[in-house]
Amino acid sequence: MEVSSKVFKTLLGRRKSQTAITMGKSIWRRPLSVLAPATLLIMWQILVMIGILDNRFFPAPTDIFKQGYEDFVSGQLASDLAISLIRLFIGFIAGAVPGIVIGLSMGLFKPVRYVLDPIVASTYPIPKLALMPLIMLMFGLGEIEKYVVIMLGVFFPVLISTVTGVLQLDEKYMDVARDFGASRKLYYTTVALPGSLPMIFTGLKLGLGMALLFIMTAEMEGATGGIGYRIWISYSLFQIKDMYVGFIAMALIGYFSNLLLDELEARIVPWKG
Numbered sequence: 001m002e003v004s005s006k007v008f009k010t011l012l013g014r015r016k017s018q019t020a021i022t023m024g025k026s027i028w029r030r031p032l033s034v035l036a037p038a039t040l041l042i043m044w045q046i047l048v049m050i051g052i053l054d055n056r057f058f059p060a061p062t063d064i065f066k067q068g069y070e071d072f073v074s075g076q077l078a079s080d081l082a083i084s085l086i087r088l089f090i091g092f093i094a095g096a097v098p099g100i101v102i103g104l105s106m107g108l109f110k111p112v113r114y115v116l117d118p119i120v121a122s123t124y125p126i127p128k129l130a131l132m133p134l135i136m137l138m139f140g141l142g143e144i145e146k147y148v149v150i151m152l153g154v155f156f157p158v159l160i161s162t163v164t165g166v167l168q169l170d171e172k173y174m175d176v177a178r179d180f181g182a183s184r185k186l187y188y189t190t191v192a193l194p195g196s197l198p199m200i201f202t203g204l205k206l207g208l209g210m211a212l213l214f215i216m217t218a219e220m221e222g223a224t225g226g227i228g229y230r231i232w233i234s235y236s237l238f239q240i241k242d243m244y245v246g247f248i249a250m251a252l253i254g255y256f257s258n259l260l261l262d263e264l265e266a267r268i269v270p271w272k273g
Contacts, residue, residue, distance in 0.1 A: 083225040
């Protein structure tokens with residue numbers, strides 16, 4: 001009993017020390033993540049004030065934030081943000097869900113992989129932005145065209161990451177499921193999907209980056225609203241402050257979207273650590 005008590009206390013002490021180290025790291029994480037952009041903005045402001053940066057092309061951050069506040073109060077910025085977020089959400093879901101389902105099928109079943117792998121290998125290298133004229137011919141300049149562009153940007157990274165995640169699974173998990181007579185549906189839900197979730201989230205994050213890139217391009221062609229549209233119009237009218245407001249708005253969308261995916265991953269894939 002004394003030996004067991006000592007072992008328990010030792011393990012408990014190690015656990016507490018590890019927890020303290022983890023908490024210490026998490027405490028410093030947020031301030032350090034804010035320090036770099038804050039330092040960059042301060043340097044930018046100073047360089048504009050002393051005249052090294054031309055204020056016509058690089059407005060001071062304070063002027064940009066002031067312009068952003070005015071755009072938000074007028075409702076213009078909020079409207080553009082809402083339009084872009086709706087397009088981003090619909091296009092992202094439309095690309096991610098088929099990417100996960102087809103990726104699981106390709107990873108689990110060799111015939112499906114043998115049929116689809118050459119198609120994916122030949123179509124993935126094609127620059128998706130080069131398909132814009134074809135997409136516009138097929139779907140016009142409406143909302144569907146923008147959804148399709150974003151969907152293509154998300155689909156391939158999610159698909160490839162999902163296939164990789166399934167193929168990296170240990171065969172013994174499949175053997176156990178097979179020995180217990182698991183159906184194909186159970187293969188998907190209890191073996192392939194949980195086991196490949198870390199790689200799936202990697203693909204989702206890559207797809208999110210592509211979605212942000214493509215939504216900018218899509219909104220610059222035939223759109224009447226959105227952050228990309230506002231950036232293009234501001235450039236055309238030489239409203240440089242508004243253009244920078246659009247840049248910062250898109251950067252914030254990307255930052256908070258990644259935070260959301262990180263939070264979902266931490267809750268859904270807690271074993272990843």
